[in-house]
Amino acid sequence: MTASRPSARAATALSTMPALRQEARRLARICRLAPDTVARLVLTVSSLAASTLREGRSVTLGVDTGVAPPPAAGHAVLTLEGLNATGQPVPTDLPLPPAHTRPHSVTWHLPLPDRPGPFLPSPRAGSPTASDTDADADAYETELRAALARLDGLERQQQLLEDELSETNDGVLALYLQLEEREEQLRWAQGQTLLAMEDALRPAAVSVAGLELAVHYAPSDPAAPTGGDLYDWFQLPDGTVHITVVDALGHGIGSTKSALSVTHAVRTLALEGHPLESILARVDRQLSPIVPGLQATALLARLDPATGALTLASGSHPPALLLRAHDGTTAFLSARGRGVGYPLPGSEVLRHEVLAPGDLLVLYTDGLTESRRDPLEGEARLVAAARRHANLPLAEIPAAIAADMHTVVLHADDTLALALRRTPRPPHPRQTFAV
Structure with a gap:
């Protein structure tokens, strides 16, 4: 004032x-x-x-x-x-x-x-005076008109705001749809890249008479292409088939690099003819200076398709599961040893078995049996799943077993399941001589 x-x-x-x-x-x-x-x-x-x-x-x-x-x-x-x-x-x-x-x-x-x-x-x-009554009524009408006019103005302002908000929402929705479409395109491109990376990491299939091989792999994170679980298989000059299953510590590309280092070193040493029991210790000596912090469990298998002779060397890895065809009995084929990067690495003893035609061998990483954090319970469920799916075509068995094992997942981890089965070898064609 x-x-x-x-x-x-x-x-x-x-x-x-x-x-x-x-x-x-x-x-x-x-x-x-x-x-x-x-x-x-x-x-x-x-x-x-x-x-x-x-x-x-x-x-x-x-x-x-x-x-x-x-x-x-x-x-x-x-x-x-x-x-x-x-x-x-x-x-x-x-x-x-x-x-x-x-x-x-x-x-x-x-x-x-x-x-x-x-x-x-x-x-x-x-x-x-008494005329004030009429004036009062006129004033009421004037005030009412003024109040209604203000209300109408507020309603018009509200309608304008709602229209502007609607236009803004439409713009935001259109932008959201564009972003969603772009994200879908990126997901598709990423998926193609991941598939290409998986194909690059996957070794060529081994075709050997008398032997079937199949594998299933699933990363712990669907958005990550690979993890620390990796496998390798190849045929040696003497006709035996070598299989390597590796589980490197960690997840993602870093653990994939570690697992690749191990599988490549194992392949090199195996093709050079080093005894199976010495390979893991040699891998540790070769990689420790150049891959600091590397830790990986590994299971090495050698199979002679002609005789069924199987030799296993383990480095802190879960044991392979053997399911006999003739009586349905099962056994976990354990072999003592420590993994690459562990104290005193290498295989202490080898495990020897003979596979008969029809026998099923399952090699895997701990992501298959420890999804519920109880390895013993996981091994019992693995036996049941292997028996349930043993009569399927071998190409379907690893994925079917993994699906059963992961009905409840309390601890997500990279998962690898590899199955092999001996099949009867075709007889050699009888030679005929012209007379």
């Missing part, structure tokens, strides 16, 4: 509802209130004074623009006095709640416009 604004106090005794409403409108116009605020003020004073006026008493409505202490500075203080002391609190749901309440009066602080000159005109002479 400016210092030049004079203080003024005007109060009128009012005994009828039309007169009270008219005076409230007059004072509101003096304070230059917005039409919807005028309507709120009129409804509020009418509600508060209704019981007093019905009893034939009068109330006083006045305004003082010279109150300086906060929070009234720059405000007109409008007071309604003469209310009955009923002991009932002032309702909290009034259209224009007062700032202060006392037993016989209530007070509002109404913000004043910032304009110079006299603020309150001289009080109107005389008391409200």
Whole structure:
């Protein structure tokens, strides 16, 4: 409130509802209130004074623009006095709640416009007349129209905001669909890359008379192409088939690199003719200086397809499972030894067996049997799964076993299952000689 604004106090005794409403409108116009605020003020004073006026008493409505202490500075203080002391609190749901309440009066602080000159005109002479009823009705209609106009304006603003929001949402949805389509394209491209990487890591299939081979591999993370579980198979010059199964510590590309290092070193040493029992120790000596931190378990198998002679060398790896065809008996073929990167690495003893035609041998990594964190329970389930699927074509057996073993997975890990089976060798064609 400016210092030049004079203080003024005007109060009128009012005994009828039309007169009270008219005076409230007059004072509101003096304070230059917005039409919807005028309507709120009129409804509020009418509600508060209704019981007093019905009893034939009068109330006083006045305004003082010279109150300086906060929070009234720059405000007109409008007071309604003469209310009955009923002991009932002032309702909290009034259209224009007062700032202060006392037993016989209530007070509002109404913000004043910032304009110079006299603020309150001289009080109107005389008391409200009967014609005030018509004026009251006209004022009500005017206030109602103003309130409806403000409501319509707010509704139009709301509609504009909703339209803008709808356009924004449509734009966001279109962008989301574009991003989703782009992500799908990236997933497809990534999938193709992963397949190409898997094909690059997968050794060529071995075709040997009297022997079937099949493998199933699944990474712990479907988004990762490979892990630390890897295999290798190839035929040696003497006709025996060499199989390597490796489980390198870790996941992802780093563990794949470690597993590749081990399988390549094993292949090189095997083709050079080193004894099977010495290979893992030699691999450790070769790789430890150049692959720091490498740790990997490994299982090496040599099989003579002609005789069924099987030799196993293990380095801390889960034992192979043998399922006999003639009686359905099973055995885990364990062989003592420590893996690459472990203390005292190498094979301590070799395990020798003979596979008969139809016998099934399953080599695997611990991700197959430890999916429920209980290796012994996993081995029992592996035996049951191998027996259940032994009569399937060999190409289907590894994946079928893995599906059974992973019905419940409590600990996701890379999984490798490799199966081999001896088949009857075809007889050599009988030679005939011309006479």
